[in-house]
Amino acid sequence: MxxxxxxxxxxxxxxxxxxxxxxxxxxxxxxxxxxxxxxxxxxxxxxxxxxxxxxxxxxxxxxxxxxTVNVTEMFRDPLFYKVVREEILPVLATKPFIRIWHAGCSTGEEVYSMAILLKEANLLHKSLLYATDINAIVLDTAKKGVFPLRMMKQYSENYMISGGKNDFSDYYTANYGLAKFSDEFTGKMVFSQHNLVSDGSFNEFDLIMCRNVLIYFDKNLQDRALQLFDNSLAFLGYLALGTKETIKFSTVQDRFQQLNREKIWKKVK
Amino acid sequence: MEEGKINVKCQVVIIGGSAGSLEVLLQLLPNLNTLNSFALVIVLHRKSGEDNLLENLIRLKTKVPVQDVDDKTPLEPGNIYIAPSDYHLLFEKDHTLSLDTSEKVNYSRPSIDVAFESAAEIYERTLVAILLSGANADGTKGLEIVKKSGGITVVQKPASAEVPFMPVNAIANMQPDYVLDINEILKFVTNINL
Incomplete structure (x- = not known):
């Protein structure tokens, strides 16, 4: 030690x-x-x-x-994705163009989950998913859209709990123990290295997903990252955090309104 | 508390358990009216994704306030904190709780070893760690570190445990300060800081 x-x-x-x-x-x-x-x-x-x-x-x-911790899964916390599917996407659907930022995307499982939701809501064609991480190696994995086939049983269960109605295996092709997700998804994603500690805002987004990333930061750095998200969100845009993360102790708290029991906040100022 | 054993005030009592330990807690907690200026942290192996069931069940059984654990929740005396499912529970120097989704340890997240080790590092001699019933080896290494850091270690008497593997494993691999049955654990916890 x-x-x-x-x-x-x-x-x-x-x-x-x-x-x-x-x-x-x-x-x-x-x-x-x-x-x-x-x-x-x-x-x-x-x-x-x-x-x-x-x-x-x-x-x-x-x-x-x-x-850095790179444990992630598709449709992680399926009930969170159910809320995104049923309550967030219908609001985003009214926009001519949808920009989403996955901050700290790791190997990309949650980015592909979001792309599947967008496709099922018939919104993928007018969406762009920006996926960033501090770690270049995980981004290479994310770009490929190839995940271990053995994980698909659990991901398929998560997908169904999230309200998915299709056959999950339609979204990938299986080969030699790997599941390769359709290029239709990858084509709507932009991957780039970005450090939440030192890099600034690079666009304006309608939804920022940063789930189970802030738990690795101390309160000061959490606050700085939350300010960065605040600066990067459109008015009435959404911020989604992990199930045990909160903006309660931060200075941006009064600029956001929590949606329900899920950890989703709407920017109201 | 035994005479001469503790002169230091206990700040945190941490209880770890797996299969068969919920029943022990449901016997202990209704008999605890207040916590004598320490925080009680409970780390149980639990199903992932299970939503607040355990918290609500424990709330029903005790008069002591049960706080929701979010990341960086401040740890305050007099309250109960329950490690959420699917995260490791860690302790920070500023007396807040941190969460961590890194790899499972002993097939478990939360892992009792991880929580005990982290608590030992911050609370040293002011920590009491109690290991209850369970079916795997999680907790033994954590207890060893608690003991090495000067904290007090308690293991549930195997004969009183529904699943004795976990306490038996601890007793076989380290020397706990106390091996107690459920009633004795209650008496022990009630007497802390008195």
């Missing part, structure tokens, strides 16, 4: 050498992730980790990949 002081040294080095700023990350989780990396990569001394970070840019890429 690394000490609190060593963690702070590592955070500083990674920032100074490579510009990745983890100083606003929640320490409890970050420390677990770094400990895990330390074990997986078989370090005995902290100084070895440090010199590898200083001398090998490729290793820092790996560090960023391992330290």
């Amino acid at each position: 690394i000490s609190d002081r060593e963690l702070e040294v590592l955070i500083n080095e990674v920032f100074e050498y490579y510009g990745y700023d983890f100083s606003g990350y929640s320490r409890a989780s970050l420390k677990r992730r770094v400990d895990r990396l330390y074990q997986i990569d078989g370090f005995t001394y902290f100084s070895d980790l440090l010199s590898k970070v200083r001398s090998e840019p490729g290793y820092v890429k790996h560090l960023v990949e391992e330290v």
Whole structure:
């Protein structure tokens, strides 16, 4: 296990050498992730980790990949997607063009879920899904739209709970243990690297999805990210967070109205 | 509390359990009227996606306030906090709770080991960790770390556990400070900070 002081040294080095700023990350989780990396990569001394970070840019890429959490699934929290399907998309449907931002999209499972919802609402043709993540490696996976076939049984169940009426397997082709999702979806997606800590607003959106990303930030950084979302949302646009995330403790709170029990807020100011 | 055992005030009591542990809580909680200036955190293995069922059930059984756990919820004495399904529960230095969706540990999320370890790191000697009935090895490693950090460890007496594997595994691999049956656990918790 690394000490609190060593963690702070590592955070500083990674920032100074490579510009990745983890100083606003929640320490409890970050420390677990770094400990895990330390074990997986078989370090005995902290100084070895440090010199590898200083001398090998490729290793820092790996560090960023391992330290950020990339656990995701299609139609994660199916009842959330049911609300999007039944209450949010009918409102977005009235717009000539729909822009959605998946901030911290990881390997893209939730982006494809949204594309399926848009297609079923007959809105995909006038939608654009921007999907960003700090981690370039997961974005490469997301772009391909290829996921393990063994996950499809669970995703298909999630899809049905979310109110899906079609045969889920119509959306992908199965091959050698992989499920490849239709190019029709990928064609409506734009993937790019974006760091919520240091990068600014790049467009105006009707819906921002950022689910289970803010939990890894401390309160200050959460607040900054929420301000970024506020600046990137159209008037009456929606912000969707993870089921246990809230804007309750933030300064943008009074600019938003919570929809219902789901973690969806409408920008009202 | 045994004489001379604790001179430090306990800030947090954390209870971990799996199969058969809900029944223990439903016997314990109705008999607890207040918590003597500590927070009670409950980490149970539970079905993913199950919505507030456990929270509502426990609310029915106790007079102590049960707070909803969102990310960064402040941990305050006198309240009960229940780890939500599908997240690991972590403790921060500023006495807030953090959530984490990283890989399952011991096939579990929330994992008792993860929560115990994280609580031990922040609360050290002011932590009491109690491991109840269950069918897997989760919790043993966490208890060891609680003990190493100076906290007090309690394991449910296997004979009183519906599924004894979890307490048996703990007792076989570390030396808990106390091995107690359900009534003794109640007495123990009631006497904390008295």
